Amino acid sequence: MFTYVVIYEIPVYGVHHFSLNLWNSSKPVKDPVKKPKWVNELEKNQPLLDLDTVILAINSVAAAKLALETRVGFKRSVCGFFIIISRSQSCVEYKENAALHRNSMWSSLAVDLLLGNLMGLALLVHAESVCQWILTFANVITNELLRSGSVWLMGVPAGFKLNTELAGVLGMISLNAIQIWSTLWIFIGFLFIYFIKGLALLGILFGATIPAALIIDMVSIATLHVSTLHWAISLLYSWQIQALAALWRLFRGRKWNPLRQRLDSYDYTVKQHIVGSLLFTPLLLLLPTTSVFYMFFTILSTTIALTCILIEVTISMIHCTPYIKIFLWLMRRRRFPSGIWFEIASCQNDSLEFARHDKVCSSSKKSYRNNDRGKDRSSIMVSFLHSNFLSIGQVVLPHYRKVFSGVSDIAITSAHGALTGKRTVSTLGTCLPSTMPWLSIPAREYWCLCRNSVLACMEERDCNECQ
Structure with missing residues (x-):
């Protein structure tokens, strides 16, 4: 035994x-x-x-004990009501997880508002200096980097001998776009101080993530000329790469089959070979000039995209960090x-x-x-x-993995897009934490469910009293 x-x-x-x-x-x-x-x-x-069953029973033993004591000490009707409640929340582990999930939203909201107030008050106090610094930084970037870079590419950049005519055309287009945007920026600069104060007020009222998201939008608008020039140059570069690839397949006697997504053999005529040779040579010789301009604007566009991605990561981390779990872990690890x-x-x-x-x-x-x-x-x-x-890492890391689970192969996709002339990734694509169950249904339906639940409990209590 x-x-x-x-x-x-x-x-x-x-x-x-x-x-x-x-x-x-x-x-x-x-x-x-x-x-x-x-x-x-x-x-x-x-x-x-x-x-699993044993641990579930152990975690439910306190509720069973409470229900038993209630049954002995109170009337039958009241006891039945308490047994229903304890049965629905019998497992301590379930109650802990539900409470943590419910309180995570409020803790994130509190931290968001706290950071928003700190950032908003700092911006209100130093609004003029921040505005002046941003305007000076924008002028330096426009004059020292964009204008000087375009003029440098029109000459002999890093000792490379480029096509003078094509470089002149691309450089003049870039300089004209930069000049147009600089003229518009002068009028925007007078209103920029009000935008800074608006961000500060939004941070104080709605938290830090609202002005952070607006900053991403404003960065995209403020760098619209860079994005436009990058799009135009990348389109030219992509067409040139595709034309060279098609002409190279012509010399090899191959043709791309779009239906089967494969290369098939094809007999080209002599005239097609002559026309292909005449087109292949100038396109190949003009490729370095296009590539230099494309690389310059790709670097600028990638830098802007990384800035926006960094702000997006900050917003996601503010939302997904389990502040209530960190606080409870510091106070009582046994939970x-x-x-x-x-x-x-x-x-x-x-x-x-x-x-x-x-x-x-x-x-x-x-x-x-x-x-x-x-x-x-x-x-x-x-x-x-x-x-x-x-440990503290085991508490926090699952939340970060869940939010950043959709982020995969960003570097590979961006590198492939940069080499082929396609647009690079401008957002990380993070997933916000899952909302509370009562936020997934309309407000009217939520209140109807609450009313029906209360009425059902009252009807059951009346039935027990009748018995």
Whole structure:
């Protein structure tokens, strides 16, 4: 006969509970160097119990105890009402997860408003200096970088001999676009101080993410001339690359089949080969000039896109950081369990006797039972049930992975687009945290559900009183 007694602290909401999620947590103690025979035999046996069910029962024991005490101390009608409530929220682990999920939105909102007030007050105090600095920075970028760069590309950039006529045409187009935008920017500069103050007020009222999103839009508008020039040059560069690739296939006797998405053999005529040779040579010789202008504006456009992506990452991290979990982890780590382990207090039978404080870690769902090959021996085992706890990184990183799960192959896509003349990625494509359940349905439907739930509880209580 085998008797196994497990001593554990009753899970209480807001204090602690048990969980089988391991999260790759390290064991609190080292395993014994030599395991007893009964442990090796247990590892070979098939599990009799499902530890998920056992842990669920342990986490629900406090609610069952409360319901039992309520049944003894109150009338039947009131008891039935409390049993319904405790049954719906019987598992402490479920209550903890639901509360954390509910409070995450409010904590993110509070931090967002706090950062918005700090940023807004700072902008209001230094609005004029910030406005002057931005205008000076914009003029330096326009005059020292864009104008000088375009003039430099029209000459002999880095010792490369370019086509003078094509470089002159592309350079004059760039200079005219820059001059037009500079003229418009003079009129915008007078209103820029009001825009800074508007951002400050929005940050104070609605939080930091609203003005941050507006800054992304304003950066895109303020650099519209760079984006337009990059689009025009990339279009020219892409057409040139595609024409050279098609002419190269002509020389090889191959033709692209758009229906089957493959290269097929094709017999070209002599006239087609002559026309192809006449077109291939000038296009190939003009490619370095186009490439230099394309690389210059691609670098500028990529820098602007990286700035916007950095602001987008900041917004996503403000939304997805679990502030309430970090605070609770600092105050009470026991609310974040990660796996269970047993501390054996005593184990006695006819042939074995273990001392106190032997450790056995549970990292798999196995039930411990005695198997002495048919021998009937009286055995008693007493152990304490303990939990491992999550580290701060294990608490925070899953939220970041969930938000940035849609970000993949951004660098490869951008590099391929830069080489082929396609537009590069201007946004990271992060996913905002999932909204609360009551935010996924219309307000009218939400209040109808609340009213029906209250009425259903009242009707059930009336039925119990009638009984």
